[in-house]
Amino acid sequence: MRSSTARRRATIIDVASAAGVSRQTVSNVLNFPDRVRPRTRDRVLAEVDRLGYRPSTAARGLRNQRAGAVGLELNLPTCGSDIGPLVLGALTVRAPAHDVHLVPFGDAEVFPTVAAYRDMTRRHLVDAFLFADTHSGDPRPDWLLENEIPFAAFGRLYSHPELTCWADVDGHRGLELAVEHLVASGYGTVGYLGWPLHLEDPAVAEDRHRGWVDAATSLGVAGPSGVTDQQLGPAVEAADALLDELGPGDAVACASDLIALAVLYAAARRGLAVGRDLGVVGFDGSLVARRHGLTTVVQPYEDLADHLLRTVHDQLLDGTVPVAGALLDPTLAPSSSTDRESELTSYTPVPAPTRR
Amino acid sequence: MRSSTARRRATIIDVASAAGVSRQTVSNVLNFPDRVRPRTRDRVLAEVDRLGYRPSTAARGLRNQRAGAVGLELNLPTCGSDIGPLVLGALTVRAPAHDVHLVPFGDAEVFPTVAAYRDMTRRHLVDAFLFADTHSGDPRPDWLLENEIPFAAFGRLYSHPELTCWADVDGHRGLELAVEHLVASGYGTVGYLGWPLHLEDPAVAEDRHRGWVDAATSLGVAGPSGVTDQQLGPAVEAADALLDELGPGDAVACASDLIALAVLYAAARRGLAVGRDLGVVGFDGSLVARRHGLTTVVQPYEDLADHLLRTVHDQLLDGTVPVAGALLDPTLAPSSSTDRESELTSYTPVPAPTRR
DNA sequence: CTGAAAGCGCTTACAG
DNA sequence: CTGAAAGCGCTTACAG
Incomplete structure (x- = not known):
């Protein structure tokens, strides 16, 4: 009996006859509950539940001229x-x-x-x-x-x-969060690595850049900035150039997690321990950030x-x-909340920020 | 006039009357073309084309009792x-x-x-x-x-x-491809870094491991092997241990691109240039591989x-x-075909294999 | 508040 | 090879 029930799904007619009402009433219960007396409604709903009835998407779509x-x-x-x-x-x-x-x-x-x-x-x-x-x-x-x-x-x-x-995502707010986090974590100057404005998404590049400018300026920590596209190789070079202008205890806020990854690489290249010698925050809350234990601004x-x-x-x-x-407002996910502790500290080249 | 056409989509009736046939004939043209005389069929098809007619998914689904x-x-x-x-x-x-x-x-x-x-x-x-x-x-x-x-x-x-x-994907075949590629590229011993068999996907781990065993053995290049899970931190440690047992000019075939990335990191840690001192092949054809210019076995x-x-x-x-x-058979994508040249060579820590 | 009727756009036996 | 009819499962005016 189980399998025959499974084979033919209940229709509105099955529910109607089981509840002892017309099928229009069943439809009303589902679409305009207020039109139906509570006692009737409950009886119908009970049958809907018992029979596992759901309106057919196709029938509804055809009638309503709407696919849903x-x-x-x-x-x-x-x-x-x-x-x-x-x-x-x-x-x-x-x-x-x-x-x-x-x-x-x-x-x-x-x-x-x-x-x-x-x-x-x-x-x-x-x-x-x-x-x-x-x-x-x-x-x-x-x-x-x-x-x-x-x-x-x-x-x-x-x-x-x-x-x-x-x-x-509100990129301006995101970079404010990043800068505030870096300052609160005790880093000194905060630099920025973002995108050039002539990229295909100029407003995004602009927003994030200004978020850094505004927050870093008002907190008095503004440092150098650079631009790069969204490719790892060039981004590492750009990060390297930026690190030339920063000292120990400084930090970099980034326009994306991929750029932050590039900063990790550039830091590793010169033997800087991220999280101790250098602060880094990415943007996106992506798999890349989780995997590398990166602190990141998570998109909502x-x-x-x-x-x-x-x-x-x-x-x-x-x-x-x-x-x-x-x-929409992003949130900041410190490295510890984006992944397991083990991944954050277990290998040398790209450690996560651990400084409090 | 354009907008009124756009507003109400043509139905089978519109096509039928435009072509001067009944709507059943239109349905036949679409579902059983052989049942309709070629001349009639062409006329109907011309109207279908002119009116941009497509059967309504909902109506078809309702009638056929199939959602498609x-x-x-x-x-x-x-x-x-x-x-x-x-x-x-x-x-x-x-x-x-x-x-x-x-x-x-x-x-x-x-x-x-x-x-x-x-x-x-x-x-x-x-x-x-x-x-x-x-x-x-x-x-x-x-x-x-x-x-x-x-x-x-x-x-x-x-x-x-x-x-x-x-x-x-045929993991056995994939690792054969990887080993053959490494040998053809001139590397010596070929090690393997894969997953333990008690992972949730034991047959996959087994297949890939045996692919390496079989190919490396028959080519006489079998080296050490190791296992790790799919987390970057532990994978780097496992890669590091494996590299202890390999010498210059040797190579590692990997069960995944993430593991290959870990090998890249472990190699960078000890100053080995991947593509020159060490050969590496990943598995999946993923974004990770493309981004790092990794040679990889691409899933079909x-x-x-x-x-x-x-x-x-x-x-x-x-x-x-x-x-x-x-x-299903995978294919091998050498680093040069997975990404732009610029990304392959432009940064130090994780260069791509460039050795011929 | 509830019921009989029409119709959304198709396809498939069924006659011709 | 083509046409008239039924029906898939719903919802929405419309009467009662």
């Missing part, structure tokens, strides 16, 4: 980045709370096109889209706007400064996921868009 | 691993070729339960499931089997040795995705399961 799904573009930059999996994981975990499920999609191409968006839309597979790695000349916002399809972006929409349907992945999902949900509901793009 | 979707569990091990994003990316890219879309799901918990599987199933959201990180005592295969729901696993199903619905992610998707598709179609679990 959000397309999530996964392209090379997303999959190849350190934070991609964290964003995806948070979106996946948070989606049910917003009554939607995610549908990832993407070709193997680097540069996103609208072809896949068009196809998903035509098949009514999703109601809205989420994407990241926006850039100038990005064809996606234009196409979505033109077709009146809700969307939200992780990261600023450079191609459309007037749009507000985006969310990002769940908040970001909630904001993005809420943004598309509101657009769907009544066309509402946020009044402004959202810059 | 595969649930993909994303749990902590998946999101936190180096290869998780690569597997996910490959599945996402390959899904359309198998006429399905993916629906990622998962709680924030480490240990998977069947609750989410049950919910997805009841809502008819997916027809089948894909998951990874199988382990002994895993409740998922039992539940899926009991409920006759198709599934396939990335990685062996340790809890059910009799099941064949899984695929994995697209083949794995195709195999898994085909496996659930066949189960859905006629209950067919593979005759055996699949061990």
